[in-house]
Amino acid sequence: MLLRKINQKQALLAWHLFVEKMNAAQPLVERRRKHSDGSEQVFFTRTKLISGNVKDTGTRIILDYIKAYEQSVCLGFTPEHENDLPSLFTNSSKLSDMRSFSERTMRNHISKLRKLGLISGYQFHGTFHDFELWISPEIIFADQNQCKKMHPKAQNFNENFPGITPDCTNFPLNVSFETTGNLEKKSTTVDKGVAAQPGAVPVGDGQNGNAGNTNTSNTGPQRAGKRAKERLERPLAAKKQATGAGGAAAPAKPSQNPVFLSFVENFWQYAKTMLYPGYDFDETHDKLAKNGIWTGVYGSFRIDFDEKEWEGYHAECMKRIDLAEAYYRKRPDKYPPMPYAEFVSGSGYFDRENKFGFCKTHDWLVQQDTWSHQRRVSDALRRARSDFWLYKEGKAIKRIQEKSPVQLFEYHRNRISKLGKDALQKFYKQHAPVQES
Structure with a gap:
């Protein structure tokens, strides 16, 4: 039995149309607004079932699944039955790094995507192991005809798309406006989403991806x-500078x-x-x-x-x-x-x-390392601030609370010094040495 091919463009379009369809199906709620001149405006809002952040997380997981799927095909994966598909091994930490979220937020997104039906299969392998997940075949193998049926204006959405039956209602209240009659179209809130995580994928065409011009002089360990x-x-x-017989001589070929x-x-x-x-x-x-x-x-x-x-x-x-x-x-x-x-x-x-060509990826890697280092510095400084505050309130964990103020300062100073001089200077600006009375 041969595996079906995935059309990435159609799969992403199917997910986009599914989100638009589900959001458009939410009921309108009448709202009234009073102006300073005493007039009253009537407008209608529609709660989004799927927020922009959840949608972007779904897109990220679809792309990762397609990559894992194609790798399995190259390695000779053979399905035993029609519904036997390769899985994606991943974890909340890896996905949260790509989306600049906390792991808890990413776990909530995964839970919502499972209830929505985008993630059709999920296999947990323990706290310290990657979990497996599968994407709904109706999304991943969607063709042009299915996408037409999934358009927000299409009728009988649940009949055309029986594989996805969302039953989750605990979603953030991201509101977008809908108007009726001759009411002017307006918007009260904008779903800005989040900035694309720069650490995982190079942004743009890489021509301006030189990470050497950063705001910090320390970009982590030497590479x-x-x-x-x-x-x-x-x-x-x-x-290039050599011309004629006076050019540089070719070095000897190494063994x-x-x-x-x-x-x-x-x-x-x-x-x-x-x-x-x-x-x-x-x-x-x-x-x-x-x-x-x-x-x-x-x-x-x-x-x-x-x-x-x-x-x-x-x-x-x-x-x-x-x-x-x-x-x-x-x-x-x-x-x-x-x-x-x-x-x-x-x-x-x-x-x-x-x-x-490939030499440009060196700049991308340097940029990725720089972002990763900056994230580690921010995490270390945040941890130090938290420990100092909890220590002062007497609420720190036992091994931290047992330290003297000087010992606590030295503990965090030694940890942050491993991240470079710039990180250590930031630590000194936030925390001055504390002397015991």
């Missing part, structure tokens, strides 16, 4: 990738270390699965791609890194594949160029000369 990028670009700049060969092989197999799932590369094309990765991504391994540093750089390159995959998954109208140059030299996706 091998930053050093590698700087050294990889030096011979490229020298090559093909088996570890380096395994890095390139591992990188290409993962990139081929994530970025080129629909391509069938033969042996010649595989060789061309690996040559481009060897020189463009790893700089022919000419940098004087030790084994541990090369392993760290390789791990970062694998993360950059995930960032590139997320970028193209969110933009179905775009696709990565071929991994090697076909017509113009240096135009391959992994070529160093292609400044808008």
